[in-house]
Amino acid sequence: MTGLAAPTPAPTPSPRPGRAALLAADPRTRKRNAAERRFRFCGVMAISIGLLFLVVLLAAIVSKGAGAFRQTFIALEVELREDTLDKNGNRAPEDIAKASTFAYAPLLGDALLAAIRDNGITTELQTRKEIKPLLSASAAAQVRDFVIANPERIGETVAFSVLAASRVDGYLKGRVSRDSVARSKNMDARHLDLIDALRDAGVVEKRFNPAFITGTDASEARPEQAGIGAAMLGSFFMMLVVLLLSLPIGVAASIYLEEFAPRNRLTDFIEINIANLAAVPSIVFGILGLAVFIRFAHLPQSAPLVGGLTLALMTLPTIVISTRASLTAVPPSIRDAALALGASKMQAVFHHTLPLAMPGILTGAIIGLAQALGETAPLLLIGMVGFIASTHPDGLASGFLDPNSAMPAQIYEWAKRADPAYYERAWGGIILLMLFLAAMNITAILLRRRFERRW
Amino acid sequence: MPVTWLIPSILLLALIGYWAGRARALAVAGGDTRALHSLPGHHGGHVALFASAPALALLVVWLLTQPFVINGRVAELIPDSANSATGEGPSAALMMSEVRRVAAGLDLAVREGVITAGQADSPRTGADDMRAWLAGVGVALGGETGPWVLPAAQRYRALSATGHLMMTIAVIALSAAGLAGALRRVRPQFRARDVTERAVKAGLFAAASIAILTTLGIVLSLVFNTIEFLRLYPAVDFFFGLTWAPSFGGGSELGILPLLWGTLSISVIALAVATPIGLFAAVYLSEYATPAIRAFAKPLLEVLAGIPTTVYGLFALQIVGPLLVSAFGEGGVLGVTWMGSGTAAMTAGLVLGVMLIPFISSLSDDIINAVPQTLRDGSLSLGATRSETIRQVVLPAALPGIAGAILLAASRAIGETMIVVLGAGAAARLSLNPFEAMTTITAKIVSQLTGDTDFSSPEALVAFALGMTLFVLTLALNALALYIVRTYREQYE
Structure with a gap:
């Protein structure tokens, strides 16, 4: 807009006509050409700034998030001692289940001490208590689950690959420095030296962590255990609801408005409503979901069903607008031909117009779904954040009705937590979310390219 | 059964x-x-x-x-x-x-x-x-x-x-x-x-009226709860109060003005970023760019609009905020101490501006393309340079549409939630310094309605009154945009 402020005077013929003007530009022309170059440069700059932001954003996502897919593991030979795990020695499942994770922690500590000894590492840390900060709190539970599943292996020494504590992971990824450790209570420079030695010995290693993609959220103190799998399923069930509701309703509404609606006040009112709904901020839909679905209809809080219903209402205008555009793009001659052959209006629409508009409708639906998949604000209000989605849904009913999170909501939840280890997971989640969005949008583009018809 | x-x-x-x-x-x-x-x-x-x-x-x-x-x-x-x-x-x-x-x-x-x-x-x-x-x-x-x-x-x-x-x-x-x-x-x-077709038609009509039901649902849920709130809390204090200090124990001060001020500041910063960049991008794409550049740059710019706002929020919180502090904060490159922490109106505003670039550029691009070629040809044939043509002929002709596009972007900026929740901080204050933390209507709706809330307290119900304000504001902006476009549009046919 600022370019408009100083209009240059209209070009007037050069005051002193002569040969000089032909060979060398006069000052006024030079000025005008310079203005032209400046203007053009501003345009190039604007485009470059926009693209630069995009590149920076994508680079930030990849560089900050890639680490979340790799996690530090400790390889341990754990002796499953009979005298602590199965005191009666009869392998009865209920006796074995009685041993809590507290009984397993010393075994793991001993195993780690043994690994330190066997690799000839000298360290001042000699007791189980001193090396405990290296192991994740989830390690004991992992070994316990193994023993309960395989009681016959009690008494043997079994090789495990257990999660290292988040601090160890952070140190190997450069997130935890020696300076920051100096301020911490339960870890100090001796631990870091030990980690270095263990890494050189191959006991501690970073590798691909599939549990980040498939796993569930974990408590605030165990970032190394947290995964986005449960939230992914939550998003999946929500998208199912959105698709099953907003696509049929949106298409039906568009057909009515485009093909059957008489021109009257009611139709105008519906059209104004749809245009306005497209512009309503997403958080207002969250308020609607909270007031109508949860407080009025008493649907369960945090359920993907409610999230899906809310997002479906939000997606509806997008789908209606794109569907109407593809319906109008079908030439009237096709309808006329059908009507001329004796088809009813309904038959003309459902047998001819709709199939021809289908690629455009599907493209619009996919773009609407992608929008809904990335939306967070309404989900905050219907309670899809703020709790730990620690179980996978089992079965269809549980998938729709049990409290769960959604991918963007889980990312937001992680971004809010105090532990920097969760930031890495938030960026990692963003990578996955962006991959889904990219896949959906590319599908939409390919669909359009493949089936788009010019009449 | x-x-x-x-x-x-x-x-x-x-x-x-x-x-x-x-x-x-x-x-x-x-x-x-x-x-x-x-x-x-x-x-x-x-x-x-x-x-x-x-x-x-x-x-x-x-x-x-x-x-x-x-x-x-x-x-x-x-x-x-x-x-x-x-x-x-x-x-x-x-x-x-x-x-x-x-x-x-x-x-x-x-x-x-x-x-x-x-x-x-x-x-x-x-x-x-x-x-x-x-x-x-x-x-x-x-x-x-x-x-x-x-x-x-x-x-x-x-x-x-x-x-x-x-x-x-x-x-x-x-x-x-x-x-x-x-x-x-x-x-x-x-x-x-x-008979069958009449029934199908009734079904189609029912689907179309869902739009009315949705609007009705929004309006009713906002209106009833707002009335409930205004019964518990004086309207004058809500609309003209200068302090926002909710406390669930009672005795809250729930003035909307600090939130409106924060919303306004952040939106102005965002538009100050997005308008020149978006507009110049649109002008370049429609008037200068070769078809190849256009086919390459336009979709890439539009990717910016498809990125989820949570991602922008995290970007503001983790990258833009610290960057701004290292420039404007204590011990920063510029040697000023305007900025205390990374979450500030400027952080959220800048990132929000980036998000709005494609909105303004795409809408303006369409509008500039709708200006008839004869106007450009006439101007060029009189000896005007291309930039003179654009500034004195094309842009004035497209001005109502561009103003509409900017208003639509402003309505998006006011309603945006995740970027401000993550990037702008939580303190509600009336400050002139854009490097201080501010908060917006949307961010406070989120903070008042998440967690275990007692829906009979004014502290929770105020969120509905805020939502009502937001709804009315965005609706008014959209109506204004539509009005400007309709009234001042030049008819070329």
Whole structure:
């Protein structure tokens, strides 16, 4: 807009006509050409700034998030001692289940001490208590689950690959420095030296962590255990609801408005409503979901069903607008031909117009779904954040009705937590979310390219 | 038969009706469809319609009215003493819910095999037995349930059971009757197509009116809760209060002005970023760029609009914020101490601006392209340079549309939530320094409504009043944008 402020005077013929003007530009022309170059440069700059932001954003996502897919593991030979795990020695499942994770922690500590000894590492840390900060709190539970599943292996020494504590992971990824450790209570420079030695010995290693993609959220103190799998399923069930509701309703509404609606006040009112709904901020839909679905209809809080219903209402205008555009793009001659052959209006629409508009409708639906998949604000209000989605849904009913999170909501939840280890997971989640969005949008583009018809 | 089975049964009957109607239509036509007015499929659809629609309607009406009827009959058993002892209306409702709870507990006990159905309905059952059974299935009773609760619960159970049975019979009967009646109407001259299509059209209309229902739902949920809020909190203090200090213990100050100020500051920063970049990008793409550059740059710019706002929020929080602090904060490159922490109006505004670039550029691009080529040709032929043409001819012609685009972007900026929740901080203050933390209407809606909220307190209800303000603001901006575009648009045809 600022370019408009100083209009240059209209070009007037050069005051002193002569040969000089032909060979060398006069000052006024030079000025005008310079203005032209400046203007053009501003345009190039604007485009470059926009693209630069995009590149920076994508680079930030990849560089900050890639680490979340790799996690530090400790390889341990754990002796499953009979005298602590199965005191009666009869392998009865209920006796074995009685041993809590507290009984397993010393075994793991001993195993780690043994690994330190066997690799000839000298360290001042000699007791189980001193090396405990290296192991994740989830390690004991992992070994316990193994023993309960395989009681016959009690008494043997079994090789495990257990999660290292988040601090160890952070140190190997450069997130935890020696300076920051100096301020911490339960870890100090001796631990870091030990980690270095263990890494050189191959006991501690970073590798691909599939549990980040498939796993569930974990408590605030165990970032190394947290995964986005449960939230992914939550998003999946929500998208199912959105698709099953907003696509049929949106298409039906568009057909009515485009093909059957008489021109009257009611139709105008519906059209104004749809245009306005497209512009309503997403958080207002969250308020609607909270007031109508949860407080009025008493649907369960945090359920993907409610999230899906809310997002479906939000997606509806997008789908209606794109569907109407593809319906109008079908030439009237096709309808006329059908009507001329004796088809009813309904038959003309459902047998001819709709199939021809289908690629455009599907493209619009996919773009609407992608929008809904990335939306967070309404989900905050219907309670899809703020709790730990620690179980996978089992079965269809549980998938729709049990409290769960959604991918963007889980990312937001992680971004809010105090532990920097969760930031890495938030960026990692963003990578996955962006991959889904990219896949959906590319599908939409390919669909359009493949089936788009010019009449 | 529970409702979950009743609906599939009706649908099954409808399916049977479809095939029967089709077969019968073919039969009456003697296998020659030319004798029929409508196609066999239309006859089938007509029968299926009559088999399902009235029955489903009856089911819905019955399910809505049955609780009222039963409540009325059971309420006779609730003694007046229970009502008068604890007050009138709400306590009777409380009694009713207690009865329902006991009845549900008995149902559960019968289902789990703790007791037999006969035991549950027996008039000789004592209150102590009931207590024991219910405890057995994990339903705990309140301390002072009167002796009347058990008979009331038993009657409730009995009435519900009969009601359900009657409903099942009535619905199935209606469905079957509809099916039979419609089948009898199948004749070659019968206009089944008209009937079916009218029903489909009604369905299409119903789908279209969902838009009205949604708007109605938004408006009603905002209006009712806002009225409720204004009853608890003076309107003058809300609209003109200079402090935002909610405390769930009571004594909150809930003035909207600091939030409006924060919203305004952040939106202005965002538009100051997005408008020049978006506009220049649009001008370059539509007037200068070769088709190849356009095909490459336009979709890439639009990717910016497709990135989820949570991602932008995290970008603001983790990258832009620290970067700004290292420039404007203490010990920064510029040697000024304007910025205390990374979350500030500037952080959120800048990132929000980046998000809005494609909105402004795409909309303006369309509008600039709509300016007729003859105007440009005329200007160029008079000797104007391209930039002079754009500035003095194209942009003035496109100005109303561009103003509309900027207003639409402003409405997006006001309604944006995630970027400000993560990037702008939480402090509500009236500050002139854009490097300080500010907060917006949307961010406060989120913070007042997340977690365990008591929906009768003004601290939670204020979120609805904020939502109402937001709704009205964005709607007004959109209406204004539309008005400007419509009124000042140059007609070139």
